[in-house]
Amino acid sequence: MKKVIKQLEERNLDGLFLVDYANIRYMSGFTNADSYILITKEKQYFLTDYRYSEQAEKECKGFEVITVDREEKPLEQVILEIADSTGLKNIGFEENHIVFQLLEKLRGAMPRIEFVPTNGIVESLRYIKTNKEIDYIQTAASIADKAFDQILDTLKPGMTELEAAWKLETFMREFGADSSAFQTILISGQKTSLPHGIPSRKKIEKGDLVTIDFGALVEGYRSDMTRTIVVGKPDEKQKKIYAIIQEAQEQGLQSARAGRTGKEVNEEVMKIISGYGYIEFAGKGLGHGVGLDIHELPFMNKTCGDELKENCVVTIEPGIYIPYWGGVRIEDIIAVKNGPCKVLSNSPKELISI
Ligand SMILES: [Mn+2]
Numbered sequence: 001m002k003k004v005i006k007q008l009e010e011r012n013l014d015g016l017f018l019v020d021y022a023n024i025r026y027m028s029g030f031t032n033a034d035s036y037i038l039i040t041k042e043k044q045y046f047l048t049d050y051r052y053s054e055q056a057e058k059e060c061k062g063f064e065v066i067t068v069d070r071e072e073k074p075l076e077q078v079i080l081e082i083a084d085s086t087g088l089k090n091i092g093f094e095e096n097h098i099v100f101q102l103l104e105k106l107r108g109a110m111p112r113i114e115f116v117p118t119n120g121i122v123e124s125l126r127y128i129k130t131n132k133e134i135d136y137i138q139t140a141a142s143i144a145d146k147a148f149d150q151i152l153d154t155l156k157p158g159m160t161e162l163e164a165a166w167k168l169e170t171f172m173r174e175f176g177a178d179s180s181a182f183q184t185i186l187i188s189g190q191k192t193s194l195p196h197g198i199p200s201r202k203k204i205e206k207g208d209l210v211t212i213d214f215g216a217l218v219e220g221y222r223s224d225m226t227r228t229i230v231v232g233k234p235d236e237k238q239k240k241i242y243a244i245i246q247e248a249q250e251q252g253l254q255s256a257r258a259g260r261t262g263k264e265v266n267e268e269v270m271k272i273i274s275g276y277g278y279i280e281f282a283g284k285g286l287g288h289g290v291g292l293d294i295h296e297l298p299f300m301n302k303t304c305g306d307e308l309k310e311n312c313v314v315t316i317e318p319g320i321y322i323p324y325w326g327g328v329r330i331e332d333i334i335a336v337k338n339g340p341c342k343v344l345s346n347s348p349k350e351l352i353s354i
Contacts, residue, residue: 007124009041015091144216229354258308262308313334
């Protein structure tokens with residue numbers, strides 16, 4: 001909170017209004033939904049409704065919890081009263097998260113107050129993880145590893161993608177996940193050329209590549225891992241593409257360390273794919289930060305200058321996607337270090353045939 005208030009001072013802001021679920025959770029510890037935070041330099045307000053007020057009182061230490069009863073007084077009226085009583089002249093809002101309709105209501109209710117777009121104030125704090133956050137992500141990654149090991153024994157030709165995805169999610173829950181970290185990608189055959197294909201009623205067949213991109217959720221923190229396997233014996237092209245991605249992914253793990261930019265790491269990985277003549281089929285992004293959100297800072301791609309710092313948690317996930325043939329992606333989740341990174345996902349990476 002002190003760091004946020006310091007940023008408000010630097011930006012000449014009297015207050016900051018938060019709507020984003022992950023930013024609200026990060027600042028307050030609140031683990032539920034549909035709430036707002038108003039940060040002022042003197043005091044912090046947590047605005048929620050009757051469904052969550054008891055929970056908020058317990059979880060949000062250091063906040064004054066205000067239960068908004070919309071029948072009595074709309075949210076913007078409650079904020080106006082706080083602004084008036086504390087003499088706020090302006091309030092920052094999250095330009096990439098706020099709903100337009102809510103912003104219009106706020107501006108309409110308090111013409112005296114300037115609402116100022118901001119971007120990334122809380123995100124900049126979430127950029128580097130604490131040891132506790134890394135522990136949660138490590139736990140989630142280890143649950144995913146165990147579930148992957150089980151799905152290798154369970155997945156059989158004739159099963160649909162949806163059935164296999166459900167089995168995988170069941171295993172994660174059995175091993176202690178709160179839920180899946182995101183909608184599981186488990187796609188097969190030609191469909192693996194879709195980087196984010198959706199599991200369907202398509203049956204998994206002999207000869208198919210199967211791309212499995214999934215993660216577990218633990219205490220609000222997410223893991224993210226991808227493995228590509230083959231049903232039966234791989235053919236020569238499958239082996240060749242897989243070997244390129246395996247080499248590229250290994251390079252990514254070597255290159256990712258504190259002080260380097262996502263752009264530099266991406267370049268070194270793409271150089272390998274380029275050397276084999278497959279750059280036109282390479283995925284555009286190499287990786288992304290992971291934490292309370294599945295995709296957060298820093299990002300690693302051609303245009304991203306985000307610098308990797310000690311204890312950033314990011315993915316390294318190069319892929320080759322050939323339309324109407326298929327694709328291969330290998331993804332690990334890592335904690336960035338000053339030296340070699342710490343790989344949090346530990347499932348095998350040689351081409352597995354089931
Ligand atoms: Mn990912």
